[in-house]
Amino acid sequence: MTTRFPVTNDDLARKILTVAQLNQAVGQILEASFPLVWVTGEISNFTQAASGHWYFTLKDRQAAVRAVMFRSRSQALGFSPRAGDKVDIHARVGLYEPRGDFQLQVEAMRPAGQGNLYEAFVRLKEKLAAQGLFDAQRKRVPPALPRAVGVVTSLQAAALRDVLTALRRRAPHVPVVIYPAPVQGAEAAPRLVQAIEAANARREVDTLLLVRGGGSMEDLWSFNDEALAYAILDSAIPVICGVGHETDFTIADFVADLRAPTPTAAAELAALPRADWLARLARLDQALARAQARRLERAAQRLDRACAQLVSPAQRLAQRRERLAGLTHRLGSAMQRPLARQQGRLALLRTRLLHRGPDPRRAQEQLARAQAAMSRAARRSLGQRALALASLQARLRALDPGQTLARGYAIARDEQGAIVRQAGTLAAGQALHLEFAQGSAQVQVRRTQAGGGR
Template sequence: MQPEQEVWTVTQLNRRVGELLQGAFARVWISGEISNFTQAASGHWYFSIKDEGAMVRAVMFRGRAQAVGFVPKVGEKCEFRVSVTLYEPRGDYQVQVEALRRAGRGDLHQAFLALKEKLSAEGLFAQERKRSLPAMPRKVGVVTSLAAAALRDVLSALARRAPHVQVIIYPAPVQGPAAAGQLCQALRDAIARAEVETLLLVRGGGSLEDLWSFNDEALARVIAASPIPVVSGVGHETDFTIADFVADVRAPTPTAAAELCCRSRAACLEQLSGTTRALVVRQARLLELASLRLDRTVASLVSPQQRLRQQAEKLQGLCNRMARAATQPQAVRVARLNAATSRLARNLPAVDGMRAQLERQHIALAASMRRLLDQRGHRVAAVTQTLRALDPRNILDRGYAIVRTQDGIIVKNALDLKIGDPLGIELGKGGLQVRVLQAHGLL
């Protein structure tokens, strides 16, 4: 009886095949033509690689694709560094692309990647160092060849969109061994002359070799050091150069560079019209408010004619009073004076009576003061006699004495003393210094 064999699922089989493929093939370089190219919204690239006899599916994930520096085109021959994998859900054999370069141009592409990595490490591609473009430039400079189709595209776009913007051309070849140096010199001239507000560095599409002047390190450093914002419009939308990465703004085409550097005349006129309309509305509103304030102010004012009429009426009243006062009889005025004199006499005080009353009060005050002084003198004499009776000097004069120790303490008890203690004795007249010979208490 044969042992029962293990049964695999399709998933297990595909997984095992994928492991075998990955283990059997190291990362290799292959060459072929790109077909069925799709750039997903996620940033991943999906395409096929084919030659005359075969085709294989390929995928390049976003992180790897961003490092390529250009977007490949269908039919373009490239070289791919791949690892062999299996897409398990469908069982399809495919390759996962880690790097790619255009076929036959590996050295140039490697030089491009090396310079890109070097300048990126120095911060020349950093977004925070890039300058903003002026919104309304009056002059725009174009650095390109006089014979380039890109120049015609730029001039046509600016003439159509912004005929008010003056264009100054700084000619330089855009292809050939000496092109990079002359492009640098044209940029330096534009910076030194300082007559434009934005610089456009433009060229039409071409192969990697055709665009190589824009991958020059010296040119990249001139762009980075420029105080004037630089817009790079080199090649087609899928072409990338070092100048694109270091410029302040990258445009996909020269025409797009012209459109990005300034606002269109139509947009400016539309904004101006909108601003004018808003200004008219605002001005009308201000005039309405000013008219209302004027009406309120006028309503609160008194006209000069009305004020003169009021003053004339007041003056007429004063004149009438003066006339009436002048025509009053003299007797009436005399009677009024006599009445006022009588009222004044009645209200005057009786001075003679008050003088006699004041004299009496003065005499009474003097007598009262003498009595008070006599009383106070008797009290002072009595107190003085008491003080004299209590004066210690009077007691000493009667034969008493005050005994003090050497420290000035009055001795009250003989038993507090010791034989030989010095004492001071104060008498009624004079004093003595003695020593204790004997001490005894009360008998």
């Protein structure tokens, strides 16, 4: 069936387009004409780029189409497809414009023929991821030196033989406890939950391996059980999950504390090789021996130095007597030398005292001269102060109003007691009070004359 897309834009039909414009127009038509579609086919030419994007060809017996699945989509897929796998893809139809290649942009992928199971797997995975069961922060690191390792799997499973062989080869000293449970069928998931709970109740192992060999999605479906996921989450013992092959992913892988690509790899992650620990112990033993030897050598050197400092009691007493005699001699000399020095100094001080003793006669002469000088200075000072006092008294008398009145002047005051200084301020008949050097009088103004005349 061929689908045609008629060109309705006449301007576009008449316009000369570049190759890029043509490819862009075709890509827009494809994207607008096709919604998301499910396509089934076989994968070939599968390539995983360094960027994480997947490039492959989806084909059937009659045709093939290029496809790309970007990293953001492939990381959430849960499995890695291989060439020859038959898958169903949910994709957008588009055009890779730089080369003009028709291609599908894959949004989701599932193995062909397992659509319902895969959709159930995706829904459960999204639900548990939203609840935080896959968060890396809650996951624990299994102990490097477990006392014992527990294995949850079927007694008839080939995965059990692989695990026991790997542990016997790598860590034969570690005991293994098997918690049997079927790994396929309707009763497998509840029995696996019971086995994990029994291991936690018995508390006899430090690490728990949940393992199974490869198979189809239906074969591994027991490990996509929600109850099993919560049992792994609630386990107090760290759980290492090794289910299927490297490309197989189950819900148990995402919830477990550590995911191994195969059961054998899970056993290798559970315990480090015995040879590695023996080699490490040998290195530690050698380091301890070297450290102990160095300590003994240092102690021997300290002992030698201490022995060199030891002397016999008689020798020590002789040394002390000799030292005491030397100190006694030094003490006697030390006492005599200061005494002689003090006696010489005393004689010198006596001589200096005789030369520097007081002379009473000279002191009396100096005192008499000082008294005479002080008397002369006092007389001069008193004379100068008497002259100054007379000058001040004369100036004070000159300023005395009584002296002015004694020369014939009088002070005129009006009825309010204010001094009259100008005749022009008086009126005929006004009463005045006159003060003289001796006494006062009440007068009355008969007439006034303005001006400077008397």
